[in-house]
Amino acid sequence: EAAVTQSPRSKVAVTGGKVTLSCHQTNNHDYMYWYRQDTGHGLRLIHYSYVADSTEKGDIPDGYKASRPSQENFSLILELASLSQTAVYFCASRPGLGVYAEQFFGPGTRLTVL
Amino acid sequence: GDSVTQTEGPVTLSEGTSLTVNCSYETKQYPTLFWYVQYPGEGPQLLFKVPKANEKGSNRGFEATYNKEATSFHLQKASVQESDSAVYYCALGGNYNQGKLIFGQGTKLSIKP
Numbered sequence: 001e002a003a004v005t006q007s008p009r010s011k012v013a014v015t016g017g018k019v020t021l022s023c024h025q026t027n028n029h030d031y032m033y034w035y036r037q038d039t040g041h042g043l044r045l046i047h048y049s050y051v052a053d054s055t056e057k058g059d060i061p062d063g064y065k066a067s068r069p070s071q072e073n074f075s076l077i078l079e080l081a082s083l084s085q086t087a088v089y090f091c092a093s094r095p096g097l098g099v100y101a102e103q104f105f106g107p108g109t110r111l112t113v114l
Numbered sequence: 115g116d117s118v119t120q121t122e123g124p125v126t127l128s129e130g131t132s133l134t135v136n137c138s139y140e141t142k143q144y145p146t147l148f149w150y151v152q153y154p155g156e157g158p159q160l161l162f163k164v165p166k167a168n169e170k171g172s173n174r175g176f177e178a179t180y181n182k183e184a185t186s187f188h189l190q191k192a193s194v195q196e197s198d199s200a201v202y203y204c205a206l207g208g209n210y211n212q213g214k215l216i217f218g219q220g221t222k223l224s225i226k227p
Contacts, residue, residue, distance in 0.1 A: 004157075031213055042203060042217040043158070050212060058214070090157050097209050102148060105157030 003027060004106035006091050012112045019078040021109050023091030031094040032074040033103060034058070034066060036087040043090065049074055081113045116141040116211075120204045120218035127194055128226050135189040135221045137178070137204035145206040147171075147180050147187045148215065152201045161202070196225045 003026045013019045025032065031050050035043040045058030047066035055066040063085060065077040078085055088110050092103040120137045127133060139147070146165040150158040162171035167182035176191045187204055201222045207215040 033214070040219055042219040043215075044217075045214055048212060048214065056212065092157075094213050097213050101209075101213065102160045102163055103207075103213075103215055105159065107155070107157050 004091055004093050004104055006106040006109050008109060009107065010110040012114060013081045014114055015081060015083060017081050019081050019111065021076040021089055021111070023074045023106060024072055025093040026072065027093055027104065028071070029093035030096050032068065033092045034074070034076045035090045035092065037090060038087050046076065083113050085111065086113045087111060116143070116206060116216045118204050118206055118216050118218040121221045123220065124222040124224060126224045126226065129196055130193050133191040133194050133223070135202055137187045137189065137218060139185050139187065139206050141206060143208065143210055145208040148205040148207065149176065149178060149189050150203040150205060152203065158203055194225050196227050199223060199225045
């Protein structure tokens, strides 16, 4: 079964500080995604990647960077954390593009920016 | 662009009653439609998916029909249980746009025993 892990599971950061959220998958999946979850907005895509050493912008990339150093690892970086980035962040992976393929989600990271 | 709209929550039901969570979508593509369920403290997990129009998906007593004409994918269950308490997300995606999923805003369901 698909396995996506995230670290840390929760984090408190200060405004203006740098935050790195990590994601690791053991499924040999090509695609990885970062979403944020806010009440009333569902899940919104921040960045994604379909190959190591390459990342793409999603629907709400402002204020975030991403890094995919290997097929298994995908990080989300907040260079200057802001109050508005308080949210729960989810990483997901997916095998190659196929009509029936779904995304497999990690357990999430709860980020609080003070 | 693509969009998904679903029943505003929260929804509270008594155990044994029926459930309908409405989901409507807009797209110019031919997507696969998904229902995901999220339990407290966990990430969303797939409930079921339907890749073709006019087909039905089901799992754990939940079902939904991909209605292309009405652009709807309503989630139904005949008799809910307390263990069904969770947040439910309707989503669309497929073999285009790099496999991205577009999610509805989520519907929080609480079942009273």
